[in-house]
Amino acid sequence: MAKFYPVLKKLSLAGFSFFAVTFAVYYFNLDMKLTAAMEPVLEYFYDKVDRDQHL
Amino acid sequence: MSNKRIGTKNLGNVYLEGKRYRSRREWRGVVDTLYDYSRWLYNWINMFRIVLVKPRNIKAMFRYRWMANYLAVPMMVDRHTQGLRGEHLRICHAEQDVIIEDVAKLLDKLFRGDRRIGNDEEFSKKVVLVDENEMQSVMMGFPTVVPLSREIASTYIPVLLNQRAAIHYIDVAQEYGLAGDVCPMPEAEAGVSIDDDAPILGCCAVQCNTTCDGSLLSNGVISKRMEFEDGIPVFQLASPLRHTNEDVQEYAAQEIRNAIAFVEEHTGEKWDWDYYFECAKRVNYATKCRLEWLEMSKSPYPQVFGSNLALYTETNYMAISGRLPIFEKTDRKIMKLAEKAYKKKKMAANEYRHRAIVWGVQSHYYMDLLVWMLNCWGIVPLTDMLSMDNTTMIAEEDTPENREQAMYDIAMLTEKMIMRNRTHGGYKVLLDDLWEIVTEFNADMVILWEHMSCKALDGMHGMFEQRARELGINLVWVSHDLFDPRVVSRQGVRDQINTYMRTVMGEEPVDPTLEVLPDEESW
Numbered sequence: 001m002a003k004f005y006p007v008l009k010k011l012s013l014a015g016f017s018f019f020a021v022t023f024a025v026y027y028f029n030l031d032m033k034l035t036a037a038m039e040p041v042l043e044y045f046y047d048k049v050d051r052d053q054h055l
Numbered sequence: 056m057s058n059k060r061i062g063t064k065n066l067g068n069v070y071l072e073g074k075r076y077r078s079r080r081e082w083r084g085v086v087d088t089l090y091d092y093s094r095w096l097y098n099w100i101n102m103f104r105i106v107l108v109k110p111r112n113i114k115a116m117f118r119y120r121w122m123a124n125y126l127a128v129p130m131m132v133d134r135h136t137q138g139l140r141g142e143h144l145r146i147c148h149a150e151q152d153v154i155i156e157d158v159a160k161l162l163d164k165l166f167r168g169d170r171r172i173g174n175d176e177e178f179s180k181k182v183v184l185v186d187e188n189e190m191q192s193v194m195m196g197f198p199t200v201v202p203l204s205r206e207i208a209s210t211y212i213p214v215l216l217n218q219r220a221a222i223h224y225i226d227v228a229q230e231y232g233l234a235g236d237v238c239p240m241p242e243a244e245a246g247v248s249i250d251d252d253a254p255i256l257g258c259c260a261v262q263c264n265t266t267c268d269g270s271l272l273s274n275g276v277i278s279k280r281m282e283f284e285d286g287i288p289v290f291q292l293a294s295p296l297r298h299t300n301e302d303v304q305e306y307a308a309q310e311i312r313n314a315i316a317f318v319e320e321h322t323g324e325k326w327d328w329d330y331y332f333e334c335a336k337r338v339n340y341a342t343k344c345r346l347e348w349l350e351m352s353k354s355p356y357p358q359v360f361g362s363n364l365a366l367y368t369e370t371n372y373m374a375i376s377g378r379l380p381i382f383e384k385t386d387r388k389i390m391k392l393a394e395k396a397y398k399k400k401k402m403a404a405n406e407y408r409h410r411a412i413v414w415g416v417q418s419h420y421y422m423d424l425l426v427w428m429l430n431c432w433g434i435v436p437l438t439d440m441l442s443m444d445n446t447t448m449i450a451e452e453d454t455p456e457n458r459e460q461a462m463y464d465i466a467m468l469t470e471k472m473i474m475r476n477r478t479h480g481g482y483k484v485l486l487d488d489l490w491e492i493v494t495e496f497n498a499d500m501v502i503l504w505e506h507m508s509c510k511a512l513d514g515m516h517g518m519f520e521q522r523a524r525e526l527g528i529n530l531v532w533v534s535h536d537l538f539d540p541r542v543v544s545r546q547g548v549r550d551q552i553n554t555y556m557r558t559v560m561g562e563e564p565v566d567p568t569l570e571v572l573p574d575e576e577s578w
Contacts, residue, residue: 022092022096023092026080026092026095026096027079027080027082027088027092028079028080029076029077029078029079029080031099031129032075032076032077032127032129032130032578033076035126035127036074036075036076036126036578038123038126039075039123039126042116042117042122042123043120043123045117046117046119046120046123049118051250051251051252052251053227053249053250053251054231054249055231055232055249055276055279
């Protein structure tokens with residue numbers, strides 16, 4: 001059992017870190033703030049696409 | 056009325072002037088916040104798993120302008136869950152999460168078959184393109200055929216995600232001389248085709264006559280490109296508009312037979328009766344659930360209402376049509392949650408002041424107005440016009456008689472498609488039925504969306520007013536332009552309700568921070 005203790009400790013720490021980081025991203029809406037910054041980048045590519053625009 | 060506060064105070068304080076996003080997500084108490092967080096994580100994982108891990112989908116992300124709107128999926132969920140707690144929050148997530156997964160799969164399949172992106176020719180041979188307003192009940196007997204709607208992916212969903220999603224395509228359509236006064240939904244769909252921004256795939260396509268001049272115009276523009284340039288044959292399913300008349304039903308059933316024969320011819324697949332009746336059972340179960348939710352809404356404790364009812368019904372009734380078992384599972388989950396909440400007499404907001412029926416075609420760029428009405432003014436949107444579609448059970452046992460009846464059932468479902476059921480079919484289904492529904496649901500208010508480009512409804516304006524006056528119903532007109540927030544902004548929509556509530560009703564808002572919101576630039 002003792003040899004599993006460090007592994008369990010590491011797994012718990014990793015799990016908690018994952019939770020802490022993702023919860024901060026969730027609560028402070030960081031995902032939406034990042035994707036809002038990506039929008040103009042994508043617009044740049046859309047304007048460059050060669051299109052056969054017609055009726 | 057409950058003494059314990061439901062929902063956060065001052066929900067309007069998280070909006071940021073000139074920004075796409077809000078400052079933070081809502082704190083709903085420990086249990087509900089952790090639940091909401093877990094669903095947020097689940098949705099991101101799903102979107103990565105189904106869409107973002109595949110290189111072809113990344114390629115599509117940089118090719119199709121409408122794909123940028125999918126960055127705002129979590130924001131859409133936040134808008135519709137605003138203020139919700141407990142079972143109501145869980146009902147909303149049960150619906151939204153299954154819809155998100157379904158749409159992610161739709162995108163993945165579109166790009167798999169797209170000649171520009173994945174170009175999987177074998178897969179494409181089994182794809183039948185269906186237009187945005189085509190009831191997928193006509194595909195209920197084809198288990199191996201893949202019905203896909205390019206318009207749902209490129210215009211319908213994006214406007215739910217981002218209020219400005221369709222503006223570029225509306226402008227493109229008008230640059231090419233299409234009229235500016237038609238419904239902006241089909242106009243934007245035509246714009247996508249003109250702008251060469253629609254995936255090209257499939258062995259054939261089925262379009263329907265939907266409901267209006269704009270739709271017919273758009274179908275013409277799109278089918279011309281598909282048939283003459285992309286080599287995709289198109290079947291025009293012309294469903295009768297006077298759908299309550301008995302004498303049109305034989306014609307309607309024949310249209311369905313013709314559509315099935317067309318799909319069989321082009322896919323090489325045969326109509327499978329076992330699969331059809333399996334889907335029919337699921338269609339009936341969905342109808343049964345919806346009827347039970349509507350029954351609850353007639354009581355003082357509605358449980359599945361507002362956008363929880365509207366968005367899910369639109370998807371389940373029209374786009375799913377019993378084909379996917381996961382939606383039956385979701386129906387069961389929602390039913391269980393609704394029954395639990397109903398027994399406990401749960402409320403979805405702190406204060407219910409008015410019971411409203413929402414009628415007309417709702418603003419697509421502001422679908423979450425229903426949640427706003429509840430949180431800001433305590434107006435409970437019990438049901439809406441597009442959720443009041445088919446209520447009859449279809450034949451679900453495989454017998455020789457029922458195989459004949461099935462064609463009439465599919466025709467009936469198609470005729471009662473969400474957008475067709477009330478906007479066409481005569482005076483009774485649009486006007487008379489509304490007042491019966493108001494009485495049945497014990498409502499004291501009608502929120503009447505006036506989609507200013509929808510000629511089918513605008514002609515009835517005076518008749519609605521006359522009858523509301525006679526019956527003493529508070530009728531609130533809410534003008535909008537469906538897909539184009541430049542014509543009436545979200546605040547312009549809210550102001551019409553604010554003005555009515557303050558001047559006619561003489562009331563103060565439940566949450567004053569929601570009355571005026573700086574969301575002009577928001578997704």
